[in-house]
Amino acid sequence: MKLFGREIIHLSAIDSTNNFAAMLISDQLCQNGTAILADSQSYGKGQRGNSWHSEPGKNLLLSFVFKPDNLSVARQPELTWITSICIVKTLGKFNIEAQIKWPNDIFVKTKKIAGILIENQLMGEFISNSIIGIGLNVNQQNFGEFNATSIHSEIHHEISIDLVFRELCDQMNLFFDKLNTNEIDQLKSEYESQLFQKNEVCEYEDQNGKFQGKIIGIKESGFLIVEVGNKTREYGIKEIHYCSK
Ligand code: BTN
Numbered sequence: 001m002k003l004f005g006r007e008i009i010h011l012s013a014i015d016s017t018n019n020f021a022a023m024l025i026s027d028q029l030c031q032n033g034t035a036i037l038a039d040s041q042s043y044g045k046g047q048r049g050n051s052w053h054s055e056p057g058k059n060l061l062l063s064f065v066f067k068p069d070n071l072s073v074a075r076q077p078e079l080t081w082i083t084s085i086c087i088v089k090t091l092g093k094f095n096i097e098a099q100i101k102w103p104n105d106i107f108v109k110t111k112k113i114a115g116i117l118i119e120n121q122l123m124g125e126f127i128s129n130s131i132i133g134i135g136l137n138v139n140q141q142n143f144g145e146f147n148a149t150s151i152h153s154e155i156h157h158e159i160s161i162d163l164v165f166r167e168l169c170d171q172m173n174l175f176f177d178k179l180n181t182n183e184i185d186q187l188k189s190e191y192e193s194q195l196f197q198k199n200e201v202c203e204y205e206d207q208n209g210k211f212q213g214k215i216i217g218i219k220e221s222g223f224l225i226v227e228v229g230n231k232t233r234e235y236g237i238k239e240i241h242y243c244s245k
Pocket of ligand 1: 015016017018019041043044045046047048050052060061062063105114115116117133134135
């Protein structure tokens with residue numbers, strides 16, 4: 001039986017689908033693969049403690065509950081890779097060429113179209129529950145000060161949020177199967193091939209200031225590898241900042 005989307009909980013309004021998922025997990029009220037969707041969130045959570053803003057009823061706001069089998073904490077980056085790839089593939093089905101801005105922002109050219117917030121619960125050194133939160137801009141067209149885009153803005157017509165959701169579930173069901181196989185190298189290569197600014201010399205900033213470098217890939221640990229001159233540097237989350245071109 002298909003995993004992702006086999007149980008769907010659709011809410012009109014909630015604080016955050018990730019918080020709601022955490023509550024269902026703690027009350028043992030959801031299955032592996034449950035999808036929690038909301039039309040609007042009053043406290044949508046983004047990465048790095050930011051909030052996630054979305055016009056009510058316009059976008060895909062969802063959290064998948066995933067209960068992995070024997071997935072060690074060290075393999076957490078794989079969840080990020082697969083989810084990012086699945087969003088890029090979903091957008092591809094709507095003729096949108098998206099890229100992954102490391103570690104898990106989904107961009108169309110220089111604008112963000114989707115974000116991912118994965119919150120894991122651990123049992124010893126294993127991930128017992130993973131809440132995979134996804135915000136994907138579907139029909140919103142006005143983003144105020146944010147440098148963002150949506151499917152509608154890219155393809156110039158409205159699209160059913162449910163259709164996008166079903167396509168995403170299909171991709172998740174296809175790709176998450178690979179977690180239990182030895183196709184991880186293939187997934188890593190696929191993620192790397194979709195990296196934003198890969199193999200381009202661009203400006204970045206780290207704790208020592210601005211520099212010109214070239215993203216060449218990632219480590220198994222999820223760290224970003226940047227070539228600077230004839231050396232390489234490795235960065236964890238928050239250790240490198242992209243300067244706009
Ligand atoms: C980011 O900052 O890029 C991550 C954004 C993640 C937003 C989604 S919307 C659905 C789910 N529920 C939340 O509270 N956040 C995630």
